Amino acid sequence: MTITHLAPHRRFIENHVVPRYRVMNTCAVWPGHRGGIMQCARERGMEVIEHGKTAMFFRDGRLIGGLNRFAPSLTGGLAERVCLSKTLTKVALGQAGAPIPRGVFLTVKQLDAGLAHLRGAEGRALVLKPSDGNAGRGVTTNITTEEQLRAAWAEARRETANGRLILEDHVEGVDLRTYVVDGELIGAAVRVPAHVVGDGTASVSTLVEELTTMRASHAYLRSKKLQVDGRVLAAQGVEAESSPEKGQVVLLNSEPYLGSGGINVDVTDVLHEDLHRLSLETAAAIPGLHAVGLDLMVPDVQSGEGAFITELNSRANLSMNQWPAYGQERPVVSRLVDAMERLGAVQGV
Numbered sequence: 001m002t003i004t005h006l007a008p009h010r011r012f013i014e015n016h017v018v019p020r021y022r023v024m025n026t027c028a029v030w031p032g033h034r035g036g037i038m039q040c041a042r043e044r045g046m047e048v049i050e051h052g053k054t055a056m057f058f059r060d061g062r063l064i065g066g067l068n069r070f071a072p073s074l075t076g077g078l079a080e081r082v083c084l085s086k087t088l089t090k091v092a093l094g095q096a097g098a099p100i101p102r103g104v105f106l107t108v109k110q111l112d113a114g115l116a117h118l119r120g121a122e123g124r125a126l127v128l129k130p131s132d133g134n135a136g137r138g139v140t141t142n143i144t145t146e147e148q149l150r151a152a153w154a155e156a157r158r159e160t161a162n163g164r165l166i167l168e169d170h171v172e173g174v175d176l177r178t179y180v181v182d183g184e185l186i187g188a189a190v191r192v193p194a195h196v197v198g199d200g201t202a203s204v205s206t207l208v209e210e211l212t213t214m215r216a217s218h219a220y221l222r223s224k225k226l227q228v229d230g231r232v233l234a235a236q237g238v239e240a241e242s243s244p245e246k247g248q249v250v251l252l253n254s255e256p257y258l259g260s261g262g263i264n265v266d267v268t269d270v271l272h273e274d275l276h277r278l279s280l281e282t283a284a285a286i287p288g289l290h291a292v293g294l295d296l297m298v299p300d301v302q303s304g305e306g307a308f309i310t311e312l313n314s315r316a317n318l319s320m321n322q323w324p325a326y327g328q329e330r331p332v333v334s335r336l337v338d339a340m341e342r343l344g345a346v347q348g349v
Contacts, residue, residue: 001231003254005125005142005172008299009192012174013249016190016265017326021197022214024263027323030219033070036322036333044337057340065340070315072336074182074343076288083292083314086166087131096285098278099308101127101297103168108157111150114167118149125170128152130160142170171308173297175256176267178279179321179332182290182339185279187321187330188271190301194226194252194261198244204233205240208252220323226261229253264320266327267301274304282309290343291336292316 031039038048038055047058048066056066065073071080082088093100103126104117118126128149129139138159140152156165175191196207208228215221232254233239244250256262275298283292293316298307318332 001235003232003235003251005170006193006251006254008172008174009256010249010251012190012265012301013192013195013197016267017192017195017263018197018247018249020326024214024218024325025323025327025329026217027219027221030223030319030323033317033319034067036318037067037072037336040333040337041340044341057337059341062344064344065337070317072291072340074290074336074339075292075314076290079286079289079292080314082286083289083312085131086129086311087164089312090166092286093282093309093312096282098282098285101168101171101308101310103127103166105131106165106167108153108160108163108165111153114149114153114165115146117167118143118146121169126167127170128156128165128167130156130162131164131166132160132162171297171306171310173299173306173308174301176275176296176298176301177264177316177320178271178275178294178296179316179318179330180279180283180292180294181332181335182343183280183284184335185268185271185276186332186335187266188268188275188279188301189264189266189321189324189327189330191256191258191262191264191320193254193256194228194263196244196250196252198246198248198250200246201243203241203243204238204250207244207250218323218325220319221258221263221325224258224261227253227255258320263325264323266321266324266330268321268328268330270302272300272302272304275301275307278304278307278309282312286312289314290339293318293320 041048041057049056053069082092087105126143127141138156143149178188179186196211279294293313295311297310321330322332
């Protein structure tokens with residue numbers, strides 16, 4: 001197993017996490033995505049009425065907004081449909097001239113076409129994802145062989161409901177999530193894989209125990225399972241009882257997802273102006289999209305070079321930016337409720 005594609009994540013961790021590794025933020029209570037928004041509405045004196053998956057917010061008897069499952073009422077019907085389909089997202093952003101990875105649209109019955117596309121990729125690594133997937137489910141990155149594509153195909157097929165897949169270029173970088181509300185970028189955070197940092201004496205297994213204790217003080221991270229992949233350790237030349245050097249970063253798995261034990265690091269204050277502008281322009285390219293989490297792949301958060309938009313999420317988990325493991329908390333919840341009151345938006349509820 002090779003993990004060379006994780007080099008940007010390692011560099012980010014070394015630059016932005018290692019200096020403060022043992023001072024992870026604490027979070028006593030995590031109300032969740034829906035819970036946080038409804039709690040904020042109630043604190044503003046609104047009446048919150050829930051019917052099934054819909055929550056409606058009333059001010060003096062007037063409906064001013066709410067939630068449809070996880071989608072805030074700031075999102076119009078067309079915008080919601082575009083965001084829920086990775087295929088429509090790529091079409092819309094491609095027409096707008098936004099930087100997106102090149103790729104092809106396929107159905108689950110077109111494995112042969114996918115294999116032909118891989119053979120024609122001239123050595124470029126690929127990513128396979130369900131067009132209707134979310135939270136990283138069914139996504140396989142860094143595909144370079146037919147064997148890997150076949151395995152990825154089976155995984156993506158299990159996770160898609162509509163039977164449509166996207167096979168696109170794997171672009172190098174770190175996973176950046178920016179959150180835009182009504183034309184304003186509220187926060188930016190990077191997701192990196194679970195990792196430990198050596199102190200020169202403790203073993204990897206001991207460092208994992210210490211990390212588990214650190215995460216226990218952060219209610220949001222505590223809800224996620226910390227996964228350790230022995231193959232990833234081996235690819236770095238270490239094992240559970242190895243003692244990494246002081247400051248040495250040891251990745252515990254290869255997935256930059258919080259559900260696998262990854263962490264979120266706020267980078268709002270150091271985000272390059274080109275990435276800031278790209279986020280705002282991309283959100284504005286979709287009519288009715290007044291609240292969105294944008295996923296970008298960027299080589300460096302302090303440069304706009306080589307950035308790609310990989311996904312738009314109208315139901316983005318605002319916890320990524322609201323409750324980071326490191327860095328400043330960003331007021332996504334309150335800005336969403338502010339916008340509902342300001343716009344009186346009801347579309348999408």
